[in-house]
Amino acid sequence: MHRVLKDLKIMLLANLWIVPVLAALIGAVFYFVAPPPPMSARMATGAEGGGYRIFAEKLKQELAKQGFELTLLPSAGSRDNLERLLAKDSRVEIALVQSGLERQLDAADHARLHSLGAVYQEPLWLFYRSGIDLERIADLLPLRLALGSAGSGTLAATEAILGANAITPEQYPPSWQATGGGKTASALMAGELDAAFFVGPAENALVQQLAAHPDLSLATFRRAAAYEARLPFFKRVEVNEGLLNLAQNSPPKDIITLSPVATLVVNRDFHPGLVPLFLEASREVMKHGTLLDKAGTFPSAEPRTFALSSDAEHYYKSGLPLLQRYLPFRIASLADRYIILLIPLLVVLIPLLKAVGPLYRWRIRARIYRWYKYLRDIDRQLDAGTLPDRLDAEVERLEQLEDELAKVEVPLSYSNELYELHVHLRYVIERLRTLQKRRATASDSVG
Incomplete structure (x- = not known):
């Protein structure tokens, strides 16, 4: 045994040269490897109590299970979120944005943003006071109408619908207001407004409250196919009788509405290594579906708004990276990066070890x-x-x-x-x- 230890000591001393060589190679790996993804991010959501905020809260809870901290920043809505993502000193890396708004950006700004995919449908609801004869969009002109608050996706969707009917902002009557949210809903229920547009999931508390109100009706878009042809970011959605409120049987008959989708949009500050983490968390949030979305439908690569992130593309084709299926995100993401660099390291080490x-x-x-x-x-x-x-x-x-x-x-x-x-x-x-x-x-x- 003493002789074996002695021989081992001699062998180690004779090969001490390999220590600085290995140290230099490992140092190069750590120097050139991409930094690990951060374990925090900031997300622009929307108004408190809105559909964006509710989804973001659930997303935050799922991410927290992996030790990830998501900071939620309230905003005026989709338009505001886009402006925050594009701001020079942006305080957010990811936001929920309504499909269709990307058409309002110039090519340079459009190229600065990427989509992680759609996460749920957010239908456009047009509630109006019962007793009003509302057959076509033009019938809204003499009414007291709420279009949606400034900076919101509701206003963007409303303007698109009105524009398709050749009603431009210059033609809006004084009785139309750029308001939305809870105050607008209260005004509508109190009779201070005749009609109002809202955008949000069918489960949204505001939508549910309006649907249950006995003095309000829900408009149907009979010409949905014509809108789809002109506004491809809208999709026809059928809302069956009683879907919104069975007890109140709301709506009292099948109606058709139009729906954009809520999409996760990121800017260049968002670390690509976080993409599968966010998409998997979104899948968990939406795994049971909604009143309008079947389980397993979202997140989805379609419809495409901004260019889909390459990491998101890989996720939709292959799912989670292999290591992230079995290991916590923090460990798996580090391992993924170092494994990639181990390949050239092994290419150097194999002949080196052969020379030993x-x-x-x-x-x-x-x-x-x-x-x-x-x-x-x-x-x-x-x-x-x-x-x-x-x-x-x-x-x-x-x-x-x-x-x-x-x-x-x-x-x-x-x-x-x-x-x-x-x-x-x-x-x-x-x-x-x-x-x-x-x-x-x-x-x-x-x-």
């Missing part, structure tokens, strides 16, 4: 063979006849070398070569002593 054996043999034998150089020099001097004047000094030097050689340590597998060197050194010493004796004898004879 030959280099090790060379270093061990060098301990032995360096003595042969001196023995060969003596042989050459003997052959040339130039040694006799220094015989005594050479014998003394060789005996000193023999003492030094006795202290040389080599692994057991190389002991035979060490012993052969001892034999050869002793042989040369004996030759020189024989030569000494001859010289002494010759000197006595002369005397």
Whole structure:
């Protein structure tokens, strides 16, 4: 056992050169590897109590299970969210944005944003006071109408619907208001408004409250196909009788409405490594579906608004990265990055490790063979006849070398070569002593 440990020590000492080499390679990996994804992000949502906020709260809870902190920042709505994402000193990296708003951006701003996909439908609801004859959009012109608050997706959707009917903002009557939210709903129920547009999921508390009100009716978009043809970000949605409120049987008959989708949009500050984490959390939020969305429908790569992130594209095709299926996100994301860099590292290490054996043999034998150089020099001097004047000094030097050689340590597998060197050194010493004796004898004879 002692001998094995001794051999191991020799081997380690002989290969110490590999330590700085490995340190340099590992240092290069850490230097060049992409930094790990942050464990926090900021998200623009919408007004308190709105559909965006409710979804974002659920998303935050799912992300917290992975130790991720999502900060939610309230906003005026979709338009405001887009402006925040594009701001020079943006305080958000991700936001919910209503499909269709991307058409309002120029090419440069459009290219700065990417979509992670749609997460749910957010239908457009047109509630109006019962008793009003409302057959077509043009019938809204004489009414007291709420279009949706400034900066909201509701206002954007309303303007698109009105524009398709050749009603431009310049033609809006004074009785139309750019308001929305809870105050607008209260005004509608109190009779202070005749009609109002709202955008949000069917489960939204405001939509449910309006649907249950006995003095309100829900408009149907009979020409939904015509709107879809002109406004492709809208999709026809059928709302069946009683879907919104069974007890109140609201709506009292099947109606048709139009729906954009809520999409997750990110700017260039959003770390791409977070994409599968957010999409998987969104899938968990939407796994049971909604009143209008079947389970497993969202998140979805379609419809495409902004260019789909390449990482999102990979998620929709292949699901979660392999390691993230079995490991916590923080560990898996680090491992993913280092595994990628391990490939070129292994390319360098394999030939390096192959060189360890030959280099090790060379270093061990060098301990032995360096003595042969001196023995060969003596042989050459003997052959040339130039040694006799220094015989005594050479014998003394060789005996000193023999003492030094006795202290040389080599692994057991190389002991035979060490012993052969001892034999050869002793042989040369004996030759020189024989030569000494001859010289002494010759000197006595002369005397």
